[in-house]
Amino acid sequence: MRSILSVLFPHACAGCDGVTSTGGFCSICSPTAYRLDGRACPMCSQPMETRGVSLCGRCLKTPPPFESTHALWEYDGAIADAFRRIKYGGDLPALRSLCRDARPWMEGLVSSLPEEVPLIPMPSHPSELCRRGFHLTGIALRSLTKSAGRRVVTSLRKVRETRVQASLPFGERRRNVRGAYRWQGPGTGAGRAVIFDDVMTTGATAEAATTALLEAGFEAVEVIVLARAP
Template sequence: MNARGIPGFLGGALLDLLLPPRCHICRTQCSGADPLHICDDCTAQLPFITEPFCSVCGVPFSATGDSHPCGRCLTDPPPFQAARAVFTHTGSCRDLLHAFKYAGQAHLRRPLGLLAARTLVSFAGHCRADLLLPVPLHRARLRSRGFNQALLLAELLSRHWQIPLQRQALLRTRPTVPQMELDRNARLHNLNDAFAVASPALVADRRIILVDDVTTTGSTLRECALVLKRAGAAAVFAVTISHAP
């Protein structure tokens, strides 16, 4: 009998025996019991964001102490209620995201999405969200890349958090230069009028969690949240995999 004829658990065990899973980071063999497929040593070295961080935008602080709003959020409050990221955008996290986003390794959405689902589950519960919305790509970028990384992550988060996913409520109306290719000043203006809501009825009076892969200056999340609030969203939150330090 081949693996397809064996019930799921036994079939998976047989496949792990024949083709042992390898850590996505160091490529050593690791246990197939955890679907992350990241070994314990590499997991321990991932740059998880811990307190203190900005209690509004989620930017990590280098000092010690309690979480509190950062200077920017005090002087220029964002249109979203709160945002959180799992990691600082450094080291192995950055490498995984680059492979996922730019090297076509879409399977990496699983470990990245699972880490986000586990780490930010309390935050998601606090949001009491009605919908998850992925940050959209312009159709030209989508054709070039072949997938929207934010949508792939949002699909997994939707399943784990049991929050409905709305794929097309938020639209990208014009192509933009990738944020990471710009300096801070250019990033702040690059996304002006780049997003629109397909129909206000899709978001009106809803509590929404935006999903994206990386937060740099926060301009993308701010612009998306502003458009959603103008369309009548009751509250907007955001989650990303990483945040630039």
């Protein structure tokens, strides 16, 4: 389907087999690619009914180790379809389209960060990379920041294989990823760092990665994700 239509419309829709002239989503998928636009907890980006004026109940009770989370989309509708295609179908044209749609938002975020703040893609374990064949967060982060001229730092490593988070009950996810990440780079300069991930569900993975960065000497960690599950 794509091969014929893509002559006229060069971009794959991120969410279906359709195509678009601009990248991102086709006219059928667009209405269900929900942008959070600030309707989220400022600390963990948990989607909320109104613009984030206060923290969600979970962050009030047990604040995560990271300072804040920025999320573009709610993980639902066409966004969930897009990530299923990318993660389980290896659909790299869909990833390119998704990044094309997200780039202005990402560039706005990154432009407010001092030059020295490292942008760190959430790492995968080597065996996970072998299975998938590509490093989703690394490819996406480079694509999203290339015109901003920002350096992507890959010194955070996943040193232990873990079970797939989506296969576990929420209560077990934190234990599954605890201690799985380690900073293996040079001195941290004792400043801020930004972790980039594709989707946040419970926040357990971001918490484990943040803990590794804080233990390595970073003073504060922010998280950027493309999508946040409700």
